[in-house]
Amino acid sequence: MSTTSHSDIAVPAIADDEEQIRRSIWQTTLHFCRREPLGAFGMLIVLIIAFAGFTAELIAPYSPTSNDFASMTEAPSWTHLLGTDQFGRDLLSRIIFGARTALIVGLSSAIVGGVAGLVLGVASAYFGGKLDLVFQRIFDVVMAFPLIIMALAMVSIFGTGMHNVIIAITIPLIPRCARVVRSSALAIREIPYVDAARACGYSHARIILRHMVPNVMAPFLIMLTAFVGQAILAEASLSYLGLGVQEPTPAWGLMLQGGAEEYASTAPWIAIFPGLAIALTVFGVSLFGDALRDVLDPKLRER
Amino acid sequence: MYQYIAKRVLLVIPTLFGAAALVFILMRLIPGDICVVRLGAGGGRFDEHAINLCHAENGMDRPLIVQFLSFVWGFCHFDFGISMWSGKPVSLEILTRVPISLEIALLATVIAILIAIPLGTISALKQNTWIDVLVRTVAIGGIATPSFWLGIISILLVLDVTNAITGTPWMPPIEYVPIWQDPVRNLEMAFLPAVTVGYRYAAVSMRMTRSAMLEVLREDYIRTARAKGLVEKLIINRHALKNALLPVVTVIGIEFAFLIGGLVVTEQVFNLNGIGRLFVQAVQNQDYTLTQALVMLTVAIFVLTNLVVDLFYAWLDPRIRFA
Numbered sequence: 001m002s003t004t005s006h007s008d009i010a011v012p013a014i015a016d017d018e019e020q021i022r023r024s025i026w027q028t029t030l031h032f033c034r035r036e037p038l039g040a041f042g043m044l045i046v047l048i049i050a051f052a053g054f055t056a057e058l059i060a061p062y063s064p065t066s067n068d069f070a071s072m073t074e075a076p077s078w079t080h081l082l083g084t085d086q087f088g089r090d091l092l093s094r095i096i097f098g099a100r101t102a103l104i105v106g107l108s109s110a111i112v113g114g115v116a117g118l119v120l121g122v123a124s125a126y127f128g129g130k131l132d133l134v135f136q137r138i139f140d141v142v143m144a145f146p147l148i149i150m151a152l153a154m155v156s157i158f159g160t161g162m163h164n165v166i167i168a169i170t171i172p173l174i175p176r177c178a179r180v181v182r183s184s185a186l187a188i189r190e191i192p193y194v195d196a197a198r199a200c201g202y203s204h205a206r207i208i209l210r211h212m213v214p215n216v217m218a219p220f221l222i223m224l225t226a227f228v229g230q231a232i233l234a235e236a237s238l239s240y241l242g243l244g245v246q247e248p249t250p251a252w253g254l255m256l257q258g259g260a261e262e263y264a265s266t267a268p269w270i271a272i273f274p275g276l277a278i279a280l281t282v283f284g285v286s287l288f289g290d291a292l293r294d295v296l297d298p299k300l301r302e303r
Numbered sequence: 304m305y306q307y308i309a310k311r312v313l314l315v316i317p318t319l320f321g322a323a324a325l326v327f328i329l330m331r332l333i334p335g336d337i338c339v340v341r342l343g344a345g346g347g348r349f350d351e352h353a354i355n356l357c358h359a360e361n362g363m364d365r366p367l368i369v370q371f372l373s374f375v376w377g378f379c380h381f382d383f384g385i386s387m388w389s390g391k392p393v394s395l396e397i398l399t400r401v402p403i404s405l406e407i408a409l410l411a412t413v414i415a416i417l418i419a420i421p422l423g424t425i426s427a428l429k430q431n432t433w434i435d436v437l438v439r440t441v442a443i444g445g446i447a448t449p450s451f452w453l454g455i456i457s458i459l460l461v462l463d464v465t466n467a468i469t470g471t472p473w474m475p476p477i478e479y480v481p482i483w484q485d486p487v488r489n490l491e492m493a494f495l496p497a498v499t500v501g502y503r504y505a506a507v508s509m510r511m512t513r514s515a516m517l518e519v520l521r522e523d524y525i526r527t528a529r530a531k532g533l534v535e536k537l538i539i540n541r542h543a544l545k546n547a548l549l550p551v552v553t554v555i556g557i558e559f560a561f562l563i564g565g566l567v568v569t570e571q572v573f574n575l576n577g578i579g580r581l582f583v584q585a586v587q588n589q590d591y592t593l594t595q596a597l598v599m600l601t602v603a604i605f606v607l608t609n610l611v612v613d614l615f616y617a618w619l620d621p622r623i624r625f626a
Binding site: 146283 | 317318321322325329330331436443444446447448451452453455456459464472476480508560561563564567568571582583585586587589591594598601602605606
């Protein structure tokens with residue numbers, strides 16, 4: 001380490017140079033896969049879905065929105081691998097494009113809600129006193145609303161559509177993250193290097209961002225993966241109720257709305273595949289999250 | 304102990320008051336004038352007088368603080384005003400739909416407990432065997448599967464299976480019959496929805512049972528019990544499970560409050576006329592009086608369930624009581 005400053009000492013596990021960082025990322029990934037095969041399997045599922053979502057235009061065999069009234073409610077075949085819906089739209093293509101919607105909503109709600117919660121949680125623990133007390137009471141109030149109920153209330157105010165759904169899911173996630181992060185940050189505040197940083201005269205923002213935030217990363221990342229799953233499920237539920245993403249945007253929950261129940265006995269594939277896509281994605285995210293928790297949380301190690 | 308109870312009960316008041324304030328503010332954030340939206344919904348013409356009349360009807364001509372206090376006061380004695388859509392009292396709309404939702408919620412809880420505790424315990428005892436992996440996979444499946452999809456699939460399965468066996472497809476009844484009038488028909492209706500929402504519930508509790516059990520099995524007193532030659536069954540039942548159940552009780556309590564969220568979508572699938580469905584209808588019809596009453600009701604149930612769980616926990620665990 002050539003230029004050692006005070007702040008570098010406080011942030012643990014900083015590699016010497018870039019090459020080593022790159023190597024250690026690969027090594028960590030490989031080590032993770034070997035130690036947590038189930039988690040690696042979950043990660044694989046998520047990567048496949050993410051790949052499908054990002055390259056939807058290239059890999060989807062049909063347009064997700066074009067109706068084909070000559071081939072309505074067709075059973076799975078070589079022309080339509082997963083069959084067609086009541087408007088003759090190819091289900092596989094709609095599921096591939098739906099992956100994009102699910103990931104956009106899931107990732108942006110989880111990341112925005114998570115980061116906001118991270119900052120609020122750490123700040124609340126760092127400043128303590130009256131501010132902490134006020135924040136705690138506000139978190140208590142917002143947490144008293146079950147996620148889907150809060151999201152429904154938000155949708156009833158802001159209206160439906162993808163942007164509003166993201167807002168509706170993000171807001172209830174903030175206090176959930178802040179609560180967990182705060183309790184870890186409280187312990188970190190007592191560690192001498194925070195005092196040392198304060199004695200050096202660093203600004204509050206610098207102490208929070210450089211000295212405390214990196215040390216609550218473990219619980220934060222665990223929360224974040226859980227949030228992605230919860231957000232995807234919440235979006236699917238809202239869309240299923242007709243209060244989320246609106247037609248013609250392809251979304252998994254929306255695909256289960258109208259047609260799925262009506263045609264359940266004559267064309268069960270309309271009901272089966274979109275739900276399977278939701279379940280598989282959240283399953284992958286949860287497996288990965290569980291493995292991440294086992295690796296990051298020292299208390300749970302060797303279990 | 305009494306001090307703890309008093310402190311915990313008093314904490315409920317600011318939370319509920321804050322929630323009421325939040326709901327009140329949220330409902331006033333709705334863009335535009337509710338009365339204009341409502342009068343204009345039919346496409347008909349209306350004048351200033353009609354809007355003023357509508358404002359007066361909903362008490363919207365009073366100062367905000369008076370509106371808020373009357374909202375809180377109404378909530379205190381279960382008077383939520385008149386539904387803007389049906390014109391009936393909101394409390395009546397809610398009360399007629401409570402029994403079915405409550406029954407499904409209770410049935411789901413029973414199903415979840417019956418599945419979660421034995422399976423979670425076995426999973427912990429046989430850690431890292433195929434049984435453990437299977438139980439954990441089933442549990443993650445429960446968290447990943449959307450309850451409405453599970454509902455659709457279970458209806459589909461029941462239809463197909465009954466069609467194959469008897470030749471006529473069977474569907475669970477939709478109309479609510481109280482359990483004391485026709486228990487068979489009542490359970491026929493409530494069973495599938497209860498299983499559908501209960502799966503997630505069971506999954507969450509199962510994971511909690513497993514990890515709590517694993518933690519307890521490492522304790523010194525378990526080793527002591529084994530060392531003194533106690534029968535394994537006694538160790539598990541009397542020493543391990545009793546201590547492991549503490550966090551499980553918390554999860555069961557908290558998840559019970561969250562069942563309302565699950566019911567919102569499940570009742571839609573099964574076409575059941577319960578609280579969850581009423582909620583969706585209220586949001587769809589932009590019936591704000593009904594929506595705010597239902598949100599407050601959910602929050603109150605959540606806060607009170609948490610209170611009961613905390614008090615129960617304190618009663619079970621002296622460390623909290625005397626802390």
